[in-house]
Amino acid sequence: MAARSATAGPSRWRRRGDLARFAIIGLFILFVIVPLYWVVITSIKPSNDYLTVPPVWFPAEPTIVHYTAALFSYRGLQGLVNSLIIASVSTVLSAILGTMMAYSLARFNTGGQHLAFWVLSQRFLPPVAIILPIFLLFRSWGLYDTRIGLIIAYTFMTLPISVWMMYAYFRQLPRSLEEAALVDGLSRWQTMWMVAVPLAAPGIAAASVFVFIAVWTEFFFALVLTSRHAFTLPTVFRAFLGFQGAQYGEACALATTSLVPSIILGMLVQRHLVRGLTLGALRG
Amino acid sequence: MRPELDPVSVTDLATRGPLPPPARWRGGGALSAWVDQHFKWLMVAPAVLLILALSIYPLLFSLWVNFVNYDFEIPGHDFVGLQNFRQIVNDPLAWSSLITTIFLSLAVVAIEFLLGLGLALAMVRMFRGRGIILSILIIPLFISPVIVGQSWALFLQRPFGPADYLLSQLLGHPVNISWVGEVPWVYIAIVIADVWQWTPFMFVVLLAGLAAIPAHLYEAAELDGISGLRVLFYVTLPQLAPIIFLAVTFRLLDAVKLFDVIFMLTGGGPGTATYTTSFYLYQIGFQQFHLSTATAGSWLFLILLSVVIMVLVRRLLRAENA
Numbered sequence: 001m002a003a004r005s006a007t008a009g010p011s012r013w014r015r016r017g018d019l020a021r022f023a024i025i026g027l028f029i030l031f032v033i034v035p036l037y038w039v040v041i042t043s044i045k046p047s048n049d050y051l052t053v054p055p056v057w058f059p060a061e062p063t064i065v066h067y068t069a070a071l072f073s074y075r076g077l078q079g080l081v082n083s084l085i086i087a088s089v090s091t092v093l094s095a096i097l098g099t100m101m102a103y104s105l106a107r108f109n110t111g112g113q114h115l116a117f118w119v120l121s122q123r124f125l126p127p128v129a130i131i132l133p134i135f136l137l138f139r140s141w142g143l144y145d146t147r148i149g150l151i152i153a154y155t156f157m158t159l160p161i162s163v164w165m166m167y168a169y170f171r172q173l174p175r176s177l178e179e180a181a182l183v184d185g186l187s188r189w190q191t192m193w194m195v196a197v198p199l200a201a202p203g204i205a206a207a208s209v210f211v212f213i214a215v216w217t218e219f220f221f222a223l224v225l226t227s228r229h230a231f232t233l234p235t236v237f238r239a240f241l242g243f244q245g246a247q248y249g250e251a252c253a254l255a256t257t258s259l260v261p262s263i264i265l266g267m268l269v270q271r272h273l274v275r276g277l278t279l280g281a282l283r284g
Numbered sequence: 285m286r287p288e289l290d291p292v293s294v295t296d297l298a299t300r301g302p303l304p305p306p307a308r309w310r311g312g313g314a315l316s317a318w319v320d321q322h323f324k325w326l327m328v329a330p331a332v333l334l335i336l337a338l339s340i341y342p343l344l345f346s347l348w349v350n351f352v353n354y355d356f357e358i359p360g361h362d363f364v365g366l367q368n369f370r371q372i373v374n375d376p377l378a379w380s381s382l383i384t385t386i387f388l389s390l391a392v393v394a395i396e397f398l399l400g401l402g403l404a405l406a407m408v409r410m411f412r413g414r415g416i417i418l419s420i421l422i423i424p425l426f427i428s429p430v431i432v433g434q435s436w437a438l439f440l441q442r443p444f445g446p447a448d449y450l451l452s453q454l455l456g457h458p459v460n461i462s463w464v465g466e467v468p469w470v471y472i473a474i475v476i477a478d479v480w481q482w483t484p485f486m487f488v489v490l491l492a493g494l495a496a497i498p499a500h501l502y503e504a505a506e507l508d509g510i511s512g513l514r515v516l517f518y519v520t521l522p523q524l525a526p527i528i529f530l531a532v533t534f535r536l537l538d539a540v541k542l543f544d545v546i547f548m549l550t551g552g553g554p555g556t557a558t559y560t561t562s563f564y565l566y567q568i569g570f571q572q573f574h575l576s577t578a579t580a581g582s583w584l585f586l587i588l589l590s591v592v593i594m595v596l597v598r599r600l601l602r603a604e605n606a
Binding site: 020021022024025028029031032033034035036038039042050051052053054055097098100101103104105107108109110111115117118119120121122124125126127128129130131132133134135136137152153155156159163175178179182183185186187188189191192213216217218219220223224233234235237240241248251252255258259262263265266267270273274277278281282 | 319492541562593
């Protein structure tokens, strides 16, 4: 008797539990997808479908006019080009500097814990605390509103990501190959680039993707450090503040243009996600 | 395919010391010898110099700005002592924006934690389609916060946004909420946008933590006849505690920077109801150009935060070395 009720209890509980599980998952999926769907669908809606009750969930005559308007009338294209250049160059720089520093930290324990601690703490520094002096310095150094200026700022901003992700990665790599290379007469520099870096290539690639996404989606630095020339894609959205001109389609077209590349990149590094989000502290 | 899972040899873990010196049997010049000798410092130098230039130097520079009058509207940099700090401390808006920041960040992090934990518990066991669902759930993490703010502004718009329409269909009577124009709703709107974007963070990190809990603990609990919620409270949560600490502090330190969503969704309004500290300092510095006052404010903010940052970073380091 006792045994039977003991088995009946958990299974009924489990079935109810399953229902709750899938309800939670289903509701959250809807919560994630519906606003995204609305943005994408608004980007191809003709203007007279905006203000209808009930809302139009799929336009009868999809259009791409908002894309051309967003890219050409609202200078979205220039923002897109700037974003691509700035994000690519800062990613490469951040990956190179980050890999070098991470290698040194992982293999020589350079500066003990303090140096690693110091780099990591930069990740949590509120941008607003340093942006004013950076703004003033950029103005006096002629870096204000230049791509180079923003590239420097973003390389700095993403160093904690690349250093810490690579630090965690290098520490997992066996060092016997490097030891052998050093014994065979390679210099430290050659050992690093010819032995360690190729082994770490998958980790460097993953870290670079996270850096790229971080730069691609960043707003605050770009808002303060650029105006009419080096502005990036996220800052173009200022033009649609409050939707006073009812540019819903243009805003959504621009949003779609920006979010598609970063979502695709994000999917590529999905299995490194936990590591990326926690800067290598967790393996996932 | 998954090189990071390569077994790390035991000797590697045992010999944590620095690598041996290179043999350099092919000679090489004095330069390469010098490079080899100072290699570890040369490798960290570029990154360290960049951080010094863009973080430490600005902070020191702003330390000076704190005590002078650095205002685009007033020429000269007179020494004014503590006046900039006094101006901030005496500004009621500084206090109310700090309170808004604390209140909003605690609210979003609490909700994100609960939702993220629920989702992680729901997703931890395998089922068909889990991979695809996982991919969908993490999408918000890769979207610019500006776009999140703007999309929610569009979605919650009155009277033509779909939110009010969906709510009235759901509730069966007309709903007409002024999401960004009225005080409690505007806070709810901000919380929704932030929860939308960052619950996946909690979810992903907690899911990794859940997956790492050894199965024998659950087996032991089952043998002891413990089930349901008591497993959650006596096995799962205690095991998960370090990960929860990490996830919550990480999120909290990012949540207090709340700016982008405010900028796009509410503009600080109605009135100054949704001014956060970052938004407030931005307004003072870059809209009113009282650079010294804003700098003094950012220093105070930084000092408040640095205590929390120190605790978290020390803790992360310990996790690294464990």
